[in-house]
Amino acid sequence: MxxxxxxxxxxxxxxxxxxxxxxxxxxxxxxxxxxxxxxxxxxxxxxxxxxxxxxxLEAYRDGLYENLVDPAWEGVDDPVERIFALLARYRWLILETDCTYGCPIGSLALELHEADPVVRELLAVNFTGWVGAILRCLDDAGDRLPPGLDKQALAEFVLTTMEGGVMQARTHRDVGYFDRGVSALRDHFDMLLARAARRAQPA
Amino acid sequence: MxxxxxxxxxxxxxxxxxxxxxxxxxxxxxxxxxxxxxxxxxxxxxxxxxxxxxxxLEAYRDGLYENLVDPAWEGVDDPVERIFALLARYRWLILETDCTYGCPIGSLALELHEADPVVRELLAVNFTGWVGAILRCLDDAGDRLPPGLDKQALAEFVLTTMEGGVMQARTHRDVGYFDRGVSALRDHFDMLLARAARRAQPA
DNA sequence: AGCCCTATTGAATGCTCGTTCAAGAACCGG
DNA sequence: CCGGTTCTTGAACGAGCATTCAATAGGGCT
CATH class of the missing domain: 1.10.10.60 (Homeodomain-like)
Incomplete structure (x- = not known):
């Protein structure tokens, strides 16, 4: 204290x-x-x-789980749902800020055009950490996802969805843009899960 | 001259x-x-x-087709391929700038935190125009896409993929991040097209 | 108390920025 | 060639910026 x-x-x-x-x-x-x-x-x-x-940027990197991920995952055990719980947290941030929310890392990444290598590396590390948290979920989902799926690419795609959704929601001052992006990602996951289930079922 | x-x-x-x-x-x-x-x-x-x-911003808005869309679509007739041709153009821009490319509109949208309403509206209009070009492709694709699909949402999702891919590619100085995003979107489209074909086939 | 090192104060510095404006040049219709 | 308007010049201005630094205060050790 x-x-x-x-x-x-x-x-x-x-x-x-x-x-x-x-x-x-x-x-x-x-x-x-x-x-x-x-x-x-x-x-x-x-x-x-x-x-x-x-x-x-070091503080964001070091506080990723404590300040962002763990609170979002509280009470959510299913690995796939954890991904959408994290996105739901961003939705809450958007609402809390009257649709002016911008991802701190994403905004800095686009604002700093001629960034020092140290700064750029820290921005990249922050993205990598975020993607790593998603990747952990995808690994935990095990064979619910299709075999041979590029999980790294999918984890990056989740980050893409968040960043793109946040950017559009803020520009239009309308959460709907974020929601529709998350909804499209949900469809994507549903189709992947269905594909994996189809292959597994007929044993 | x-x-x-x-x-x-x-x-x-x-x-x-x-x-x-x-x-x-x-x-x-x-x-x-x-x-x-x-x-x-x-x-x-x-x-x-x-x-x-x-x-x-008005110049970007007014030159969208002339400077960006039409060149990207030259020689590409298939509506779905036109979407990926536009994304390929961004890939070329990324390579041309040694992975320092940033979408001008996206960068400005994130840089200007307390933007004048006129400016914000123009940023939004630029996004809307871009999404409109994609939406046109989706409409042209007709019943190759599943009935009841939210085409507006999907068009926005294409913009999200581009913005997120560009952002990550630039931050990591690696086109691979853009490529994997586009690849994930391609999977998404393939799954949607397959779903529509499955429904149509068994007449 | 005396000493030393660390931490704080806040005015000063030099620079860059967006913007202004009086003076002058260029243009054009009659 | 004149009179009026539009456009250009470039120095000047004031505000705000990141940064510096000599002076001062504080804290712990002997």
Whole structure:
């Protein structure tokens, strides 16, 4: 319950500000006023603004399960349903933000056009972590999915569905765009599950 | 062959700069040096920077078929193949830019967090136009697709696949992410076409 | 108390940005 | 060739930006 240290306060404030305003549109002054710190304190901990971004991306990477995946999977055991539970969590975030929600990683990935290699690598790692969580579900689904299915590709496709749905929902300010994307993915899974069942049934 | 007028030169330069560097990272000075114009000339035509953005988005909207769709569809008549021909064009763009390609509209949609209503509407209209082109293909495919299929949703799903694939390909600097997304969408279409054929065959 | 190292303060710096505007050039109808 | 309008020039402005740093405070050790 003790006050978090300076570094943590900065990272948490920057996390939210980068998410709401984007990286370039967030000034150091924004972070300072939000954290009630002075410029020197920030620059004592971080060499520069980009290093704050790096710390934010590391925080997303390290908090993936704790902050996003585990809450979404609470009370959901079926591996396939876990995938859609995670997507449902994003739907909730969209509603909670009046359809202004944007995936923090996706937004940063598209905003930073000439990103430093370290930053780009962290963006990629964040995507890989997310896809890894889905991949775990697909592995757990075992032979309910067709044999020979490229599970890595399918896991990436789930991320694609989320990112595309979030992007369109925000642009149109309408969850329907997200819902229809998830619905299409659901059809995709249903067809895959049906195909696997058809092969398994006639033993 | 005569030199294009000032407005056109500005819009064309801004189109490329916004695409390469993003909106916020492109300065008026960038546009001026690229067009060899002076500040006064730009401000004589446009009230401000945002109006340049609006003109750029209108140009994308108005040039959708001429600059993107028609070239992609040249020599491709089958409506379903036209969808994948359009995606193939994006694949080519990704390769042409060494996997740094980003959809101009998608990038702007995620970069502009607190966008003016006019700008947001134009972003939405651009998406709608793109989806409309896909929808036309789906309609042309007629009863090759299952009856009762939500074609609007499927068309949006194609956009989702493109945006998600482009985003991941760029972040990982690897076309494979785009290819696997398209491949998953191909599977999706194959399964839909097979389902429709199964229903039609046993007359 | 005295010392040293770490942490904080907040004004100052230099830069870039979008935008303005008075002055002048180019154009055109009569 | 004149008068009026449109377009261009390019310096100037003020605001906001990331970053620096000398001065100061705090905390732990002897």
């Amino acid at each position: 003790s006050a978090p240290d300076v570094r943590t306060r900065i990272v948490m404030a920057a996390m939210e500000l980068f998410w709401v305003k984007g990286y370039n549109s967030t000034s150091i002054a924004d972070i300072l006023s939000r954290t009630q710190l002075n410029a020197g304190s920030l620059y004592h901990v971080f060499p520069g603004k980009q290093d704050v971004l790096i710390a934010v | 005569s030199a294009p007028d000032v407005r056109t030169r500005i819009v064309m330069a801004a189109m490329e700069l916004f695409w390469v560097k993003g909106y916020n990272s492109t300065s008026i000075a960038d546009i001026l040096s690229r067009t060899q114009l002076n500040a006064g000339s730009l401000y004589h035509v446009f009230p401000g920077k945002q109006d340049v953005l609006i003109a750029v």
